[in-house]
Amino acid sequence: MKSVRDLLLAGKRVLVRVDFNVPMDDQGQITDDIRIRMALPTLRYVLEQGGKLVVCSHMGRPKGQRVEKFSLAPIAEYLAGLIGRPVRLAPDCVGPETEAMVMAMAAGEVILLENLRFHKQETDNDPEFSAQLARLAEIYVNDAFAVSHRAHASVAGVTVHVAERGAGFLLQTEIDFFDKAITHPVRPLVALVGGAKVSSKLGALQNMLDRVDKMIIGGAMANTFLKSLGLNVGESKVEDDLLDTAREFMATARSRGVKVYLPVDVVAADRFAADAVIKNVTCQDIPEGWMALDIGPASVILFKEALADARTIVWNGPMGAFEMDAFARGTMALCRAVAESHALSVTGGGDSNAAVKKSGESDRISYMSTGGGAFLQLMEGKSLPGVDSLGDGGGA
Helix, strand or coil, rough: CCEHHHHCCCCEEEEEEEECCCEEEECCCECCHHHHHHHHHHHHHHHCCCEEEEEEECCCCCCCCHHHCCCCCHHHHHHHHHHHCCCCCCCCCCCCCCCHHHHCCCCCCEEEECCCCHHHHHHCCCHHHHHHHHHHCCCCECCCHCCCCCCCCCHHHHHCCCCCECHHHHHHHHHHHHHHHHHHHCCCCCEEEECCCCCCCCCHHHHHHCCCCEEEEECHHHHHHHHHCCCCCCCCCCCCHHHHHHHHHHHHHHHHCEEECCCCCCEEECCCCCCCCCCEEHHHHHHCCCEEEEEEHHHHHHHHHHHHHCEEEEEEEECCCCCHHHHHHHHHHHHHHHHHHHCCECCCCHHHHHHHHHHCCHHCCEECCHHHHHHHHHHEEEEEEEECCCCCCCCC
């Protein structure tokens, strides 16, 4: 896979796929610009090398319709301020008018294509739509790790038609950090996995058993494991159809010598609300009708001890309902523990990164991945279409 540094960009039309699907308020103001800022090194490099920069992204889920609240017009204005030069918004991402704009570009100019998902053909990976996008490009660069697990037209399909293609700096960094953390880790490697559902992370859990030295499981998904061991978890969120799977997973871990850590106590509440009645109880003593919404102080101590000798930590998913302060202490404590560790630490997923930001420890995490689904797919041991298609063969 080539890097953008390996491509001769001067005077060429360079189509860069980014992920500018950023949160915005009701007034159309961007509330978190991290995804835009992380793409800036690649965009600036293209311009510095004398390329004609054509940027494309999706926004929201317009379901193949033109929905004005999902227009990239605010992004064009914001990006212009960051790079210090005009950014023209194309009327569409394909079509004669957009093609004419792009073909008339001079070196150093910037055009942002309108929302790719205004066309259903984008998510369908339609070959003709891919070909239309490719007509805008002499060189294609993927810098959108967060959507690289999706075989969409702008991510995979377009590469069939563009001979010169490569990875942007952000995509390359993501792959490099994953390789350091998962493929060739310094051991011991500890996986910290939380979140709501076992089902959404079962593939990752099973694949990681072949790679990790220890695994810590928290969040609501831990309830399914606790119940599979015969504990009464009250009204806690549980996937009853996966109880046998959870028992098999624990047995497999034992047979492979992988230590799996589950909570030993929880913060239980009589209901899921900020003003709920709460108390710390052991996992054996969750009151009937109550629910576990965070790991308890003893679990925090146990998990911190498990992390103490780690040289590599991979974290996906919070330890509880950290959005509410009453149920945030466990997750915040683990954020601090990971930050204080001397290990290479990599977090992935929106909730994990949001928790780290809330804790104020972002600067002490080695790397915070921009892609939840893509990160999880790599943890499952699967390849990414957006990365595979940058290889010598190309293709979707």
